[in-house]
Amino acid sequence: MSEILTPREVRALERVGDVVVPACGPLPAFSATGCVRYVDDLLRYMPPGDVADIRLLLRILSVKPTAGIRFIMSLAGAGRRWPGPIGAALRMIEIGLKGLVVSLYYSGKTAPGYTGTVPTDAIGYRPRVIPRA
Amino acid sequence: MSGQFDCVIVGSGTSGGVIAYYLTAGGMRCLLLEAGDAYGADTFPENDMDGSARMFWGGGLELSTTAEMAFLRARCLGGTSVVNQCLLDRFDEHAWDGWQAASGIGFLNGEEMAPHYAEVEGRLSIREVPPTHHNRNALLFVEGCERRGYQWAPLRRGETDCAIEEGNDCIACLNGCRRDSKQSTLVTFIRWAQALGLQVMPGFQVERLESTPDGVRLSGTHQGQMQEIRAPRVVLAAGALGNARLLLRSGFKKRLLSLGEGFYCHPQLMTFAEFDEPVDAHRGAFQACKSDDPRFRQAGFKLENVFAPPTSLAMLYPGFGPRLQAFMLRYRHLACIEVAVHDTVPGRITADARGKLHMAKRLEGEDARRGQAGLVAVREILESAGARTILQCPMSFGLHLMGGLAIGRDERTSVVNGRFNLHGFPNIYAADSSVFPAAPGINPALTIMALSHRASQEVLRDV
Numbered sequence: 028m029s030e031i032l033t034p035r036e037v038r039a040l041e042r043v044g045d046v047v048v049p050a051c052g053p054l055p056a057f058s059a060t061g062c063v064r065y066v067d068d069l070l071r072y073m074p075p076g077d078v079a080d081i082r083l084l085l086r087i088l089s090v091k092p093t094a095g096i097r098f099i100m101s102l103a104g105a106g107r108r109w110p111g112p113i114g115a116a117l118r119m120i121e122i123g124l125k126g127l128v129v130s131l132y133y134s135g136k137t138a139p140g141y142t143g144t145v146p147t148d149a150i151g152y153r154p155r156v157i158p159r160a
Numbered sequence: 161m162s163g164q165f166d167c168v169i170v171g172s173g174t175s176g177g178v179i180a181y182y183l184t185a186g187g188m189r190c191l192l193l194e195a196g197d198a199y200g201a202d203t204f205p206e207n208d209m210d211g212s213a214r215m216f217w218g219g220g221l222e223l224s225t226t227a228e229m230a231f232l233r234a235r236c237l238g239g240t241s242v243v244n245q246c247l248l249d250r251f252d253e254h255a256w257d258g259w260q261a262a263s264g265i266g267f268l269n270g271e272e273m274a275p276h277y278a279e280v281e282g283r284l285s286i287r288e289v290p291p292t293h294h295n296r297n298a299l300l301f302v303e304g305c306e307r308r309g310y311q312w313a314p315l316r317r318g319e320t321d322c323a324i325e326e327g328n329d330c331i332a333c334l335n336g337c338r339r340d341s342k343q344s345t346l347v348t349f350i351r352w353a354q355a356l357g358l359q360v361m362p363g364f365q366v367e368r369l370e371s372t373p374d375g376v377r378l379s380g381t382h383q384g385q386m387q388e389i390r391a392p393r394v395v396l397a398a399g400a401l402g403n404a405r406l407l408l409r410s411g412f413k414k415r416l417l418s419l420g421e422g423f424y425c426h427p428q429l430m431t432f433a434e435f436d437e438p439v440d441a442h443r444g445a446f447q448a449c450k451s452d453d454p455r456f457r458q459a460g461f462k463l464e465n466v467f468a469p470p471t472s473l474a475m476l477y478p479g480f481g482p483r484l485q486a487f488m489l490r491y492r493h494l495a496c497i498e499v500a501v502h503d504t505v506p507g508r509i510t511a512d513a514r515g516k517l518h519m520a521k522r523l524e525g526e527d528a529r530r531g532q533a534g535l536v537a538v539r540e541i542l543e544s545a546g547a548r549t550i551l552q553c554p555m556s557f558g559l560h561l562m563g564g565l566a567i568g569r570d571e572r573t574s575v576v577n578g579r580f581n582l583h584g585f586p587n588i589y590a591a592d593s594s595v596f597p598a599a600p601g602i603n604p605a606l607t608i609m610a611l612s613h614r615a616s617q618e619v620l621r622d623v
Binding site: 049052065074077115126133147149150151152157159 | 226469
């Protein structure tokens with residue numbers, strides 16, 4: 028599925044995704060859309076050092092229960108209020124993980140054969156581009 | 161590669177495109193290098209993920225050292241001019257006075273820069289966004305401003321035909337304008353220069369610059385291969401971060417002590433407000449109005465009506481899980497106003513041994529006070545317009561990346577002189593946002609073009 032992430036890292040990303048953007052009303056859960064299969068479209072443009080950091084984080088999260096992932100995301104979110112290097116590290120974790128998840132989720136890309144609601148459709152985001160005559 | 165070009169231009173954005181055109185039109189053989197790829201109306205990415213990943217450095221965002229501020233800078237042929245809103249304003253006297261004080265350069269005033277503004281304006285299609293193009297987000301901005309007695313004005317954009325009446329949504333042009341309406345350098349100056357013989361090389365990342373007795377030597381990677389280019393002169397137009405990185409990596413800090421200092425970015429703070437009726441802020445003209453109130457200018461901020469695609473909105477929302485999802489489901493009911501701070505606290509750009517950039521920049525001190533004053537005004541405007549709930553996003557970000565190679569007379573406090581040469585390096589020029597000696601508090605694009613026109617005349621005089 029991914030040439031950059033291992034299957035274990037992909038599974039961890041799906042679990043993080045379901046914590047960040049769970050099913051809610053017409054919005055599907057992250058994992059239900061199958062958007063994770065496009066993760067390489069993002070990662071191949073990121074600096075190698077950032078990709079390495081994300082992979083390490085995903086490997087750590089892969090052994091955590093869902094409650095643990097939720098706790099880490101809460102802690103990372105609280106990093107906004109923390110000064111110093113610890114706050115900076117927490118903010119980077121939040122931006123890195125959340126950025127990856129919401130970029131994939133709101134890309135409008137879904138797995139082949141996906142029949143559920145596309146997240147962009149669920150929120151009413153359908154920009155029109157009128158072709159030039 | 162040697163002997164083929166009279167000038168190499170590093171960076172193809174607002175400055176690089178303009179300089180490339182005027183030098184080529186002046187008879188010089190020029191090569192324009194761009195680290196990113198070349199896209200066009202038929203090939204611009206159609207979703208935000210691909211747009212951010214492919215067309216921006218860092219895969220979308222770059223962060224300050226404390227990760228409190230995010231920077232967006234384009235990485236594609238045409239640079240930031242391809243992905244911005246092409247807002248083209250001249251500086252006011254307040255901005256020029258600040259530059260005079262910071263630089264001591266005589267021509268940095270409205271009168272002497274007027275011919276350069278006129279030259280570039282005359283080549284572009286620039287118009288004020290008319291009231292008929294106001295979407296509900298803009299109407300709420302105007303309504304709130306007028307109820308509070310704040311002055312506003314239409315934004316002035318470079319565009320030919322955005323087909324708003326036909327239902328075109330300009331939010332899509334954050335990944336490049338698929339109608340070729342936006343007056344980016346990609347469809348204006350670069351295209352015109354190519355017709356005159358400009359050579360363009362996308363995908364070339366310059367890593368080192370060396371001043372040699374007969375000119376300059378540039379080395380970098382092109383499609384994975386190391387390449388070297390020699391030329392009599394080079395114009396650096398890779399922006400505040402790109403220029404600073406190249407010069408820092410190349411050891412220029414030993415001679416240019418102020419290199420990387422004085423980094424500004426007009427930190428932006430977004431406020432979203434929920435309304436009972438749909439706002440559909442993503443429809444039609446993406447931006448239409450700005451504050452035009454002398455009290456705001458004096459207080460050190462300006463406001464613009466703006467919005468965000470879903471990915472950006474989700475990133476700006478402080479939280480995750482069901483709360484985030486519930487917020488996103490109100491997407492069509494959200495309006496937005498941004499505060500752009502006229503920042504006065506300089507940041508610093510450094511690069512480590514691997515070439516990784518570090519931007520030390522915080523919204524603190526006077527800048528934080530300016531931001532707070534702007535947020536108070538935004539809240540007043542949105543409440544006056546009938547907002548049900550208001551969300552002020554905690555993260556700030558910078559789109560106008562300025563400084564690092566400040567222009568000035570004093571070699572100890574500046575990097576570039578009044579002829580747009582690096583102090584002590586007559587074959588190396590820069591005239592883009594990196595030379596800004598202070599933040600102007602006004603959209604910088606048109607002034608970058610005007611400075612670039614002036615710099616091109618200096619280069620032509622030197623040849």
